[in-house]
Amino acid sequence: MSADDTQSRLISETIAAVLAEGTAAALVTLMELPVTGTSKLRVGAKLLLRDTGERVSSLGDSELNDAVARHARTFLASREEARSHMMDELAPELEKFRGARVLYERIEGEPRLVVCGAGHVGAALARLGALVGYRVTLIDDRAEFVDREAFGLEEGKRIDLVQAEDWASATRDAVGKGRGVSVAIVTRGHKQDEDCLRALIAVAPDYVGMIGSKRRTNIVLEKLREEGANEDGLKRVRAPIGLDIGAVSPEEVALAILAEIVAERRGGQGAPLSSWRRV
Numbered sequence: 001m002s003a004d005d006t007q008s009r010l011i012s013e014t015i016a017a018v019l020a021e022g023t024a025a026a027l028v029t030l031m032e033l034p035v036t037g038t039s040k041l042r043v044g045a046k047l048l049l050r051d052t053g054e055r056v057s058s059l060g061d062s063e064l065n066d067a068v069a070r071h072a073r074t075f076l077a078s079r080e081e082a083r084s085h086m087m088d089e090l091a092p093e094l095e096k097f098r099g100a101r102v103l104y105e106r107i108e109g110e111p112r113l114v115v116c117g118a119g120h121v122g123a124a125l126a127r128l129g130a131l132v133g134y135r136v137t138l139i140d141d142r143a144e145f146v147d148r149e150a151f152g153l154e155e156g157k158r159i160d161l162v163q164a165e166d167w168a169s170a171t172r173d174a175v176g177k178g179r180g181v182s183v184a185i186v187t188r189g190h191k192q193d194e195d196c197l198r199a200l201i202a203v204a205p206d207y208v209g210m211i212g213s214k215r216r217t218n219i220v221l222e223k224l225r226e227e228g229a230n231e232d233g234l235k236r237v238r239a240p241i242g243l244d245i246g247a248v249s250p251e252e253v254a255l256a257i258l259a260e261i262v263a264e265r266r267g268g269q270g271a272p273l274s275s276w277r278r279v
Contacts, residue, residue: 121186
């Protein structure tokens with residue numbers, strides 16, 4: 001097996017591990033060579049940079065590896081799927097790489113949405129989330145609400161229906177490590193909300209939102225605060241959940257919730273794109 005084959009195998013194995021663990025990585029590919037030419041470099045060389053700092057393979061030069069690695073954390077935090085950079089921009093002090101171009105690509109598992117509560121809003125949100133491309137888990141303690149036939153769910157659809165014997169355990173099992181997971185708590189009452197949220201605070205998913213009025217959500221948050229729940233975790237909870245679009249119907253409420261989830265994932269502001277024109 002050649003050195004290139006070995007490096008490709010290591011990259012493939014590491015990517016598989018990243019996806020299985022629910023973590024993230026940046027795959028950097030050398031797209032253009034420096035103007036002056038560097039014999040050790042070749043177009044197509046790849047370096048995989050995990051969010052843990054681990055490096056797999058090489059672009060062919062240790063200084064080049066270090067330079068692109070310094071930018072990897074910024075790229076992953078940007079939430080972009082891919083972006084190319086001239087090395088003049090990333091490391092202007094390294095003149096020997098002037099004219100080189102690298103491509104950053106995000107390696108991350110498919111986004112997941114966990115919906116706690118399969119009432120009208122929860123069911124609408126699950127369907128909409130699956131349509132947008134999320135792998136959805138819909139949880140409820142009422143068997144008839146998560147029955148595949150009653151729900152009208154065909155085989156192969158991207159929604160997993162879970163009957164919860166215990167809300168906290170079912171929520172923890174569905175969320176796992178929390179990376180790449182958004183959770184919407186849309187249950188039918190305070191008790192169920194508390195059980196779900198209590199299970200989520202320590203896990204810290206990418207997004208946690210809870211439906212209800214300001215009064216209802218404050219009651220739940222204050223109850224957990226009195227129990228000693230992590231304050232930073234409580235502050236991250238979006239409650240009431242969703243963007244203010246004047247939603248009325250369950251489907252509109254689901255749209256408002258998913259819009260906020262997408263904005264959080266992509267780094268959007270939730271403001272009208274046309275606002276600059278009116279100003």
